[in-house]
Amino acid sequence: MADLKLLGSFPHSVACQRSEQAEPCATRTPCMLPRPLAWLLLCLIGWGTTPLAARPRLLSPAATVRLVTCAPGTEAYALFGHSALRITDPRQGLDHVYNYGTFDFHTPNFYGRFLRGDLRYFLSATSFATFCAAYQAEQRPLTEQVLALQPAETQRVYDELEATLASPARFYRYQFFADNCTTRLYELITRSVTGSLQLDSTYIPAGQTYRQLLAPYLAPAPWVKVGMNLGLGWPADQPTVFRQRLFLPTELSQAWAHTSRQHRPFVTRTRSLFAAPILSEQSPGWATPGRVLGSLAILFALAASLPARYSLLAAVLGRGVLAVVGLTGCLIAGLQLFSLHTPAHYNYQLLWLLPTHLLVAVSPVRRWWRPYAAGAIGLLVVGSLLGYGVYYARLLPEIGWLLGVLFGQLLLLRKQPFGVVQQTGA
Template sequence: MIYSPTEKASGRVSAFYLPASGIRLLLLAFLWVWGAGAAAATPATNDTLAISLLTCAPGSETYALFGHSALRVTNPGRGLDRVYNYGTFDFRTPNFYWRFLRGDLRYFLSATSFAEFRKSYRQENRAVTEQVLALRQPEAQLLHQQLETTLHSGARFYQYQFFTDNCTTRLLGHLRSVTQAQPLHHYTYADSAIRYRQLLAPYLAPAPWVSFGINIGLGMPADRYASFEQRLFLPLELQRALAHASRLGRPFVQQTRPLLTTTPPRPPQVFTPSFFLVGLGLLLLLAQLLPARYSLVPRVLQSSFLAAAGLMGCFLVGLQLISLHSPVHANYQVLWLQPTHLLWAFVQPRRVWRPFLAAALLGIVVGGSLGWVVDYIEPTSESGLLLGLLFWQLLVLFRRCGQVAEPLKQAGVSD
């Protein structure tokens, strides 16, 4: 038995005793309880990086119609919560609109706090969804390092290409880099045969005039079929792909949660391009029915229409010549939306113009038939209406040139 020194000196001995091994066990238990209590008294720190894909819903502004993607990096233990965004450009850039149109405006990677990011999208009334990705810690750390290195170097700038190199494809490139594989294995959920132009249609539906302009401006690259990988330039397509993706038999997305939920109002669009073109057609028809003394009215309407169409054709030609945006190249719609329409708006009806007008009419027929004959272009209702109006007005001008030539010929004959 073991006694305390005071008990042994006084001769008072307790009946309670422990062997030496028991004292060691009691001491270990005491230390464990004390350590647990200290741990409970001190808040636990989480030094784990988490990477999330943030997908932002389309907005009302033209540049926001297709949505947006960003990466969120969090580390609660270090107080880190940043959002990395490849869709940044500077309005203060010299010759901003010219460079934007030409395609050499520099986009760049930027970073901001998540609080600022959320505040911005709340003000824009746009929904944001977060997908927490199943990355290993070395992969998450490597991705964070890549983003920070790029952010503080000249590599943060890049030349934006809508279909192939944008804010979404850049993030996908980082994910593939750190995983050293393509985690997107489930392709069966997606339609296999779909064109780029068809992919854009749902996003452009709320903005019919923007849709009209973009569909006129896009060339043959927009009417090629997009593979599963190629369609991931759209933020919502990437979000959908990751939701179906797996890696090593496990979902690539650990958790999906809405960060902002909004329902932006969509006012009904009454004055659409189709409405305008149908109204213009009726106006041109009524002008043709006016008495002869009002012959100037249909001529002015026709000239105005052909001048506007000619300016659009000049714009298409110029866009193909100067723009670095590949989707606007090889735009065979210029076969029917011809720059020479500007000439027909101001010429006086003469027989000499008939061969040239016949060639213009043939160009409209060929350009309009491409969608059905060689499956080159996906025709839209607006472009079909515009094409029909152009053919009709050039045909009217063609007939007028023949009608006014004969009296002039007779006037030059003497008895």
């Protein structure tokens, strides 16, 4: 097993150049597969083992191991990119890609198991041509790095992958931060390397949290950004060290690019396999979280300022806000109680995303609204300071609008039952 050492400084850069032995993806003409079919192809490629060619037991000295890094896509499932290993042996006609990011849509209770965190992912293998075609269909660039492994180390990587494919060990429980398609490749390579590897750690910003690492990947999908930031708990706000950053494919690629072995670069060649055409950045449209929640806050403020006899609009908006916040709180509480996703645990957002708000939204019993509102306001202040104010006000400013609307609604609830016109005696 390799001993990876972090060095204070090591000036190292990798020059991009073409391989003499293997060609990049054969065609650069955009594939016109519809997105659903392209996604299906991405999920289906290489389940289990590929029967395209018999696999040799012993690789030749010309065999190489290459880390393939797939750029992020536009769909939610593709926002963070992907990693796979490509093993080539031109003397034996071998060119396979091994992928730890495969799962089966036909798994019983697929979505329930996905949310709970016990959906089984597994290792698969396919031909490089098939793998490359799938990412061309999605117009997602591919980059590969040839790793400086000795023939015996290349053989160990290949043997372990083949043995895993043929055994129940190919299945594993996916954990987003700790055990995914990228971290497994890092562990495999470091296990297979004899001697030590040296990493120049100066490129790594100090003290970045998981939430901060995710931020640039979530920026193109504002609603996913809101949902994921609300769903992540205290573990996502802990500072990361080198090893903890490697759940992201780009981080692993950068790590190998800054690694040396016996004063020589660990990456011998870096090249683009498929460079997608430059497309104009797609606008998320008008209905971004910031605009929707900001408009809601303005509308609520206007409605709440109306005389009591015209307060029906404020009542409807208020009940709607409480219902949405309560439903969100129910989902987060469910993740806390039943999910195996560790990053979702200890979620301080539950201090203001109270599931009980849903009961207030639908309950006709008014006598407990005032004391409930007083307690909820206190929890809202504490929760917003701990969560929103301390950790991610800059990452998620749009939530400030929702906090303001919820605070205003609880104040109205504290003063008098909402949605009821006060009656005067005859």
